[in-house]
Amino acid sequence: GAVVSQHPSRVICKSGTSVKIECRSLDFQATTMFWYRQFPKQSLMLMATSNEGSKATYEQGVEKDKFLINHASLTLSTLTVTSAHPEDSSFYICSARDRRQGASNYGYTFGSGTRLTVV
Amino acid sequence: AQSVTQLDSQVPVFEEAPVELRCNYSSSVSVYLFWYVQYPNQGLQLLLKYLSGSTLVKSINGFEAEFNKSQTSFHLRKPSVHISDTAEYFCAVSEASGTYKYIFGTGTRLKVLA
Numbered sequence: 158g159a160v161v162s163q164h165p166s167r168v169i170c171k172s173g174t175s176v177k178i179e180c181r182s183l184d185f186q187a188t189t190m191f192w193y194r195q196f197p198k199q200s201l202m203l204m205a206t207s208n209e210g211s212k213a214t215y216e217q218g219v220e221k222d223k224f225l226i227n228h229a230s231l232t233l234s235t236l237t238v239t240s241a242h243p244e245d246s247s248f249y250i251c252s253a254r255d256r257r258q259g260a261s262n263y264g265y266t267f268g269s270g271t272r273l274t275v276v
Numbered sequence: 277a278q279s280v281t282q283l284d285s286q287v288p289v290f291e292e293a294p295v296e297l298r299c300n301y302s303s304s305v306s307v308y309l310f311w312y313v314q315y316p317n318q319g320l321q322l323l324l325k326y327l328s329g330s331t332l333v334k335s336i337n338g339f340e341a342e343f344n345k346s347q348t349s350f351h352l353r354k355p356s357v358h359i360s361d362t363a364e365y366f367c368a369v370s371e372a373s374g375t376y377k378y379i380f381g382t383g384t385r386l387k388v389l390a
Contacts, residue, residue: 163319189376198285200366200382201320250319254376265378267312267319 159185161253163268170241170275178236178271180251186231187253191265192224195248207234231256241275248272278303278369282381289357290389297352297384299341299367306372309350311341314364314383323365326350327372362388 160183170176180190189208193201205221207213207228215221223245225237234253238245252265279302289295301307308327312320324335331343341352350367367381 161319166317191378198383198385200380203377203379206377248317252320252378265322267321269319270317272317 159183159253159255159266161187161251161266161268163251163271165271166269167272168274170273172242172275173240175237175239176241176273178238178249178251178273180234180236180253180268182232182253182255182266185253185266186256187234188231188256189254190228190234191252191254192226192234192236193250193252195250195270197248201250204236238273241273243275246273246275278307278371278379280367280369280379280381282367282384284384285382286385286387288387288389291359292356294355295353295357295361295386297365297367297386299350299352299381301348301350301367301369303348303369303371307369308372309341309343310368310370310378311339311350311352312366312368312380314366316363320366323352357386357388359388359390362386 162181164179192204195201204219205213205215207226209228209231213226228234250270251268281300310325311323313323314320324333326333326343334340339354364383364385366383368378370378
């Protein structure tokens with residue numbers, strides 16, 4: 158089945174530095190990728206939606222200058238947390254929509270997540 | 277706009293007992309409904325989905341959910357749980373046409389006890 162590879166699985170960084178998280182669709186082309194943030198024992202909150210070759214659409218309250226999203230190809234999307242601070246520590250998960258789904262909006266494939274800890 | 281409510285944050289149940297995880301949604305348009313399972317420090321895996329047709333949908337590992345439009349519910353059930361079913365379960369909804377966004381509930385932690 159469809160697989161989305163997300164790296165790194167864990168990262169610890171110092172406050173003020175930037176961290177890049179990659180999401181790759183391994184055996185399909187992803188027209189759309191979604192980035193979520195999950196706080197401990199809470200649900201997934203959609204941060205942004207990215208379509209290949211265009212700018213990401215951010216949800217209300219998400220700082221686009223802090224969470225840079227790039228979707229340069231049909232198989233790769235990246236999320237860069239710039240000038241990270243301890244409050245950015247969280248679990249970040251991506252999901253991808255297969256190009257072959259056409260107009261359907263179901264059955265997205267999720268990455269395994271990245272646990273970011275900012276110290 | 278849509279919203280999803282999972283009233284039970286935790287559900288402890290003994291092995292081989294039945295379980296029901298509740299999900300209610302709110303929407304002014306037609307929706308698709310999903311259940312996802314998340315194991316510790318992992319991403320989400322699709323368990324089952326309702327798109328159209330039969331209101332009872334089943335997964336390969338014994339879970340089933342029934343779409344009840346009048347009660348705006350999509351409860352997840354399993355007649356006999358295993359230790360390996362211990363995980364976090366998320367109900368999600370998306371518009372049947374349009375934005376492709378998923379709205380997730382807050383999750384229910386199922387803990388199966390020996």
